[in-house]
Amino acid sequence: MSPATPARVDCSEEPLVDGGGVRRRAPRMSVWTRLGRHTGLALGLWAALVFGFLFLPIIVLVVFSFNEQPLNVQWTGFTWHWYFGEGSAGKMGVFRDPVIQKAFFTSLEIAVFSTIGGVVLGTLGALALERYEFRTKNLWDGMNYVKMVIAEVVAGVSTLLFFVQVNQLMIDYLGFNFWGILSPGFYTVLIAHIAWNIPFVVVIVRARLRGLSRSVEEAGADLFGPPYIVFFKVTLPAIWPAIMAGALLSFTLSFDNFVTTFFTAGPEVNTLPLQIWAMVRMGITPEINAVSTLMIAFSSVIIIVLELKARVSKSIV
Amino acid sequence: MALWMLLFFAVPLVLILVYSFGYMGLYDNSVQLSLSTDEVNGEYSVFSLHAYRQMLDSTYLKAAWQTALMVVGNTLGCLLIGYPVAYWISRKTGRRKGLFILLLMVPFWTSFLVRTYSWMILLGGEGLINQLLMGIGIIRSPLTLLNTFGAVMIGLVYTYLPFMILPLFVSIDKIDTSLSEAANDLGAGKWSTLYHVTIPLSSPGIAAGCMLVAIPTTGEFIIPSLLGGDKVVNWGWLIYKSFTSYRDWALGSALSNVLMLVMLVLIAAYLWYLRRTPA
Numbered sequence: 001m002s003p004a005t006p007a008r009v010d011c012s013e014e015p016l017v018d019g020g021g022v023r024r025r026a027p028r029m030s031v032w033t034r035l036g037r038h039t040g041l042a043l044g045l046w047a048a049l050v051f052g053f054l055f056l057p058i059i060v061l062v063v064f065s066f067n068e069q070p071l072n073v074q075w076t077g078f079t080w081h082w083y084f085g086e087g088s089a090g091k092m093g094v095f096r097d098p099v100i101q102k103a104f105f106t107s108l109e110i111a112v113f114s115t116i117g118g119v120v121l122g123t124l125g126a127l128a129l130e131r132y133e134f135r136t137k138n139l140w141d142g143m144n145y146v147k148m149v150i151a152e153v154v155a156g157v158s159t160l161l162f163f164v165q166v167n168q169l170m171i172d173y174l175g176f177n178f179w180g181i182l183s184p185g186f187y188t189v190l191i192a193h194i195a196w197n198i199p200f201v202v203v204i205v206r207a208r209l210r211g212l213s214r215s216v217e218e219a220g221a222d223l224f225g226p227p228y229i230v231f232f233k234v235t236l237p238a239i240w241p242a243i244m245a246g247a248l249l250s251f252t253l254s255f256d257n258f259v260t261t262f263f264t265a266g267p268e269v270n271t272l273p274l275q276i277w278a279m280v281r282m283g284i285t286p287e288i289n290a291v292s293t294l295m296i297a298f299s300s301v302i303i304i305v306l307e308l309k310a311r312v313s314k315s316i317v
Numbered sequence: 318m319a320l321w322m323l324l325f326f327a328v329p330l331v332l333i334l335v336y337s338f339g340y341m342g343l344y345d346n347s348v349q350l351s352l353s354t355d356e357v358n359g360e361y362s363v364f365s366l367h368a369y370r371q372m373l374d375s376t377y378l379k380a381a382w383q384t385a386l387m388v389v390g391n392t393l394g395c396l397l398i399g400y401p402v403a404y405w406i407s408r409k410t411g412r413r414k415g416l417f418i419l420l421l422m423v424p425f426w427t428s429f430l431v432r433t434y435s436w437m438i439l440l441g442g443e444g445l446i447n448q449l450l451m452g453i454g455i456i457r458s459p460l461t462l463l464n465t466f467g468a469v470m471i472g473l474v475y476t477y478l479p480f481m482i483l484p485l486f487v488s489i490d491k492i493d494t495s496l497s498e499a500a501n502d503l504g505a506g507k508w509s510t511l512y513h514v515t516i517p518l519s520s521p522g523i524a525a526g527c528m529l530v531a532i533p534t535t536g537e538f539i540i541p542s543l544l545g546g547d548k549v550v551n552w553g554w555l556i557y558k559s560f561t562s563y564r565d566w567a568l569g570s571a572l573s574n575v576l577m578l579v580m581l582v583l584i585a586a587y588l589w590y591l592r593r594t595p596a
Contacts, residue, residue: 151536
């Protein structure tokens with residue numbers, strides 16, 4: 001797509017049309033020129049197509065979650081079965097399926113704890129990186145960014161190897177593996193998720209800290225506030241919105257995380273994404289549609305509540 | 318924070334480096350490090366390149382080629398599809414702009430696995446796309462869409478498109494509209510303005526978007542696994558398989574290291590770009 005030629009054509013024509021004020025029909029118009037005339041329309045159409053592309057799979061999921069026929073092929077009639085219906089494994093509704101419910105609560109638990117861990121450590125890290133100078137600063141900084149961008153599969157498998165190795169070392173040399181805390185299971189998933197969340201919190205909180213003038217903190221210190229009071233009364237409230245944004249992002253990432261969980265979880269830990277993976281691999285079942293519809297509804301409700309809350313607090317101020 | 322990241326991110330990365338020089342255990346899935354144990358294929362070695370030697374096989378070379386195709390195709394595809402959309406959104410005003418950005422985020426609200434799975438429904442032999450095409454009368458018998466390279470590409474572009482559009486939008490939105498008006502006043506047409514003003518000024522967004530798409534694509538294994546039906550083999554998929562089915566952790570580590578190297582090269586290229594262009 002080289003716009004060089006049409007550009008030259010355009011140069012001579014556009015001023016005539018715009019500058020002259022009178023609309024004149026140009027003698028010969030290339031496709032590009034024509035497209036240039038109707039950019040608004042063409043762009044709008046294109047954007048509509050792309051949004052359609054982005055939404056099509058989601059709409060299909062929601063629609064088929066209410067479909068009677070279990071094959072996800074043809075619409076045969078409306079049913080609530082995949083939500084509330086009873087039946088054997090794979091043929092029952094989400095709200096009746098103990099496996100899915102257990103997986104949901106495991107996911108929730110891991111998401112909550114890893115968010116707390118990630119936010120506390122990430123905020124401390126952001127403070128250290130933004131407010132202090134130390135020799136290995138660049139190293140930590142780089143590590144954070146690398147962790148954020150590298151393909152998750154590498155981080156996942158390396159963490160798995162690490163846990164297995166350390167567990168073995170503890171048994172070999174200490175004769176004691178701390179109640180299997182590092183053998184693949186709940187705690188390993190939690191640890192890996194916290195490590196996964198930290199960089200995102202660091203980036204968000206740091207951006208906010210950079211915008212916060214140091215003079216505010218210095219003013220607090222000048223008024224004889226001891227450092228910890230200054231931190232809790234000045235710094236923390238100022239960066240609170242960023243901390244909350246980081247927490248929200250961490251929660252979402254952790255709840256939806258598949259790759260890291262997949263490699264660090266033992267057989268007894270089953271999160272919702274792991275369960276969905278198992279179900280998808282087994283074949284197509286409408287129960288997955290129902291689960292995902294619920295997930296979309298859940299996230300939409302959260303977003304709407306946050307939006308309304310923001311609006312209310314804005315109107316109060 | 319530092320300690321946590323060091324322990325649970327940096328140390329594991331060093332560990333896979335070590336593991337990749339080991340070889341697969343005979344009786345279990347543990348990796349025997351050749352530093353501490355005896356034989357590999359009858360020969361003693363301290364520093365085994367066994368896993369790397371395995372990678373010279375044609376299967377792995379083909380996977381490398383497929384991965385390169387996926388990365389380039391996905392990045393270019395997202396860029397060409399996403400740029401007009403980002404441009405279009407940036408020309409909207411006020412609340413509408415926010416609304417369309419929010420709409421772009423909607424796919425993130427549902428599990429990434431589920432969205433990929435939805436393409437399985439759409440592309441299947443009796444899936445909606447085949448039904449539609451047959452309904453119109455373009456084709457008589459269903460096309461094989463699923464489990465092909467094309468299906469994987471659709472899944473990749475679908476998944477990574479928002480990651481491209483968002484940074485593009487941010488950088489296009491920052492451009493002062495008076496600049497393109499000035500270009501117009503100076504006689505530049507729309508395409509000329511786009512080529513000489515808008516695209517160069519939005520290049521930070523282009524670079525960031527390409528990074529966000531290209532790097533994770535190198536290690537993608539879920540999309541090839543679900544939409545390629547284990548028939549489309551790429552690098553990430555090989556890592557996944559060597560840790561799950563093949564149980565060859567040394568090979569998996571070696572594969573991961575190669576991937577890590579490629580990603581570091583990409584990151585270095587990006588950093589070089591950032592340094593070259595002042596703010």
